[in-house]
Amino acid sequence: MSNSPYETYGPAVGPAPAHDAYGALGAPEAPGAPSGPGAPDGFSYDLHNAPTVAFGTGGIGGTGGAYGAQAAPGAYGDTYRPAYEPQILAPTLVEPALPRQTGSATTQGARDTGARAGGGRRASRRRKTRYAERSDSAVRRLLPQALVVAFLAGGTTAFVAKDKAVELSVDGTPRTLHTFADDVTELLAEEGVRVGAHDVVAPAPGTALASGDEVAVHHGRPVRLTIDGERREVWTTARTVDGALRQLGVRAEGAYLSTSRSQSIGRAGLALDVRTERALTIMADGRARTIRTNAATVGRALEEAGVTLHGQDTTSVPPGSFPRDGQTVTVLRITGAREVREEAIPFDVRRTDDPSLFKGTEVVERPGRPGLRQVTYFLRSVNGVKQKPRREKSEVVRGPRTQLVKVGTKPxxxxxxxxxxxxxxxxxxxxxxxxxxxxxxxxxxxxxxxxxxxxxxxxxxxxxxxxxxxxxxxxxxxxxxxxxxxxxxxxxxxxxxx
CATH class of the missing domain: 1.10.530.10 (Lysozyme)
Known part of the structure; x- marks a missing residue:
């Protein structure tokens, strides 16, 4: 930009060229030809690449021109904007060049001189009107697009803010999810994970979620547990028998298990028989033996202790009963024999009234006779001590005869x-x-x-x-x-x- 208050482009002296589409001086140019200072013989201005220009209306000696107008002091700020400001780009509009006029050089020169003065003012007004219309149309067209872009930008921000990356582990199987759920309950419902009364969820349902959180769900499994003969049903979230025993606090060292510790527990559960190790004292043949066993019966514990029962031998508790921790079992060595004894059967007395006898007088008409029966007794000794005979059976050998008595009724x-x-x-x-x-x-x-x-x-x-x-x-x-x-x-x- 020169120091002169006037800006001109193209040669100032020489034959007057024909007017271009914008009234500027120079030869007719095809659209897209070089423009700007230094362009040969003229230019066309590309609105896509040029900064926004405010066209002045005052020219020299009343002659207005697009680029030959006089600039008022301080008008440069309105005429040119800095290149770094945001630009509103419009499609490149280039009008076709006007055909050159034919004729003599003098006539043509005079025509060009008059046209330069008048055409300059008309071109300036046309450019101002067209540019104002084009700028206003571009603003009206781009404003809705800008609003949509701003709305989409805000929605994208909200979308990104609501999305959370969480890790959901169900029965030890983890997976990473992206979710819009606000809390644990919504997350489980969204993933179709049903939670029952015996299931464990950590953190608890209803807890707010944030990106990076971990949610673990452990489903409860029913276990029909029999411990030392006592049966009950319990629930566990462990997935193996060993984990269930630890979770339930069952002492498994030295215990008998009906299934392997590594056996998995499905959602349907399983039946588990546990016999813990117990201390048992056995008294037999004058000697005490203390053993540790997980036997299911007292008889089995005796076998483990090396004690054998013979004949009528038995124990102080039923051999088929479950041995308890700290219990003492005594072995009873039984010997015995059977003995048959005869016993008298008392006879009955039947009295009848006799009017020939005075009152208070009784006469035995037929004396009675006792009967006889044979009774078998079992005589036994326990650990050498004789016991009270036990009656086993009885057989009547002879029945008793009833005694008949007459009773006097005479006064x-x-x-x-x-x-x-x-x-x-x-x-x-x-x-x-x-x-x-x-x-x-x-x-x-x-x-x-x-x-x-x-x-x-x-x-x-x-x-x-x-x-x-x-x-x-x-x-x-x-x-x-x-x-x-x-x-x-x-x-x-x-x-x-x-």
């Missing part, structure tokens, strides 16, 4: 004519001391009046006289007195009249 006479006024109380005191059950030392005589059995029965008595009531004994004594007088009582008979 007793209160008086015996001719003997009622005698001193029977004095006679009884002399003979027996007044005791109805008295019996002499020889056992022959009994009762108040010391009857013998033969005399008693002849008077209608039954049984023994000493067993009869006192009134009956007195009655029988009166009957005897009426038959024989006081002679049956030679020493005490005198008391009857005294």
């Amino acid at each position: 007793r006479p209160k008086n015996v004519h001719g003997a009622d006024r005698l001193n029977w109380q004095g006679l009884a005191a002399c003979e027996s001391g007044g005791r109805p059950g008295a019996v002499d030392p020889s056992g022959t005589y009994g009762g108040l009046y010391q009857f013998d059995a033969r005399t008693w029965h002849s008077l209608g008595g039954s049984g023994r006289p000493q067993d009869a009531p006192a009134e009956e004994q007195t009655y029988r004594a009166k009957k005897l007195y009426m038959r024989r007088g006081a002679s049956p009582w030679p020493h005490c008979g005198l008391r009857l009249h005294g």
Whole structure:
């Protein structure tokens, strides 16, 4: 840019060339020809590559031109913008060159001189109008595109901000995911991972997620566990038997396991039998043995201890029972034999009323006879000590015979004519001391009046006289007195009249 306040392009002196499309001086040029300072004989201005230019309207001597206008002081800032500012690019618009006029040189020169002055002003106005229209149209066309670009840029930022890279591990199988889930619950739902009451999720469901987080899901597995004979169902998140034992706190050292420790546990679970090692004390043949065993029965533990049962030998606890830790089992050595014994079977007594006999009188019509049976007993000794015989069976050899007894129902006479006024109380005191059950030392005589059995029965008595009531004994004594007088009582008979 020169120091002159006027900017011109192209040669200032010489034949006047025809006007180009923009009224500038120079030869007609095809679109895309070189332009700018130093271009040969003229130029065409490419709006795509040129900085934005504000065209002035004031020219020299009233002549306006696109590039020959007079610049007011300080107008350079409005006329040219720095190259580093953002540019709004428009398509290159180049008008076709006007055809050259033919004629004499003088006429043509005069025409060119007049056209330069008038054409310059018209070209300046046309360029100002066209450029203003083109700039306004470009702004209106690019503004929606800029808004869309800004919107997409903001959406992309939000999209990137919501996306999270997390690691999800399900039963030990990890995978890295990109997710928009806000928390663990949404992540599991998004991935179709169902969580039950016995499953473990870390971190807990509902925990907020951030990029780089790790989420682990361990599904619960049912285990039908039998430990030392006690059965129960438990849940574990371990995937192998060994892991389940550690998780459940089961002591597995020296224990019997129904399956391998490396056996995997599926979601359906499995059945596991565990017998831990226990201390057992065995007392046998006067000797104590303490062993450690995981046997399932006491009998199996005896075999491990080298103790054998013979014949009727047994143990203090059932051999098929489960041995407990610290339990003492005693072996019982049993020997014995069977013995048959005869035993009497008591007979029954059947009584019938007899109206011919006085009340209180019983007569045995048929004496009874005991029966006989044979009883087998098992006699045994335990560790050398004899036990109480055990009855095994019984067989009746002879059945008992029932005794028949007649019981008198006839009322007793209160008086015996001719003997009622005698001193029977004095006679009884002399003979027996007044005791109805008295019996002499020889056992022959009994009762108040010391009857013998033969005399008693002849008077209608039954049984023994000493067993009869006192009134009956007195009655029988009166009957005897009426038959024989006081002679049956030679020493005490005198008391009857005294």
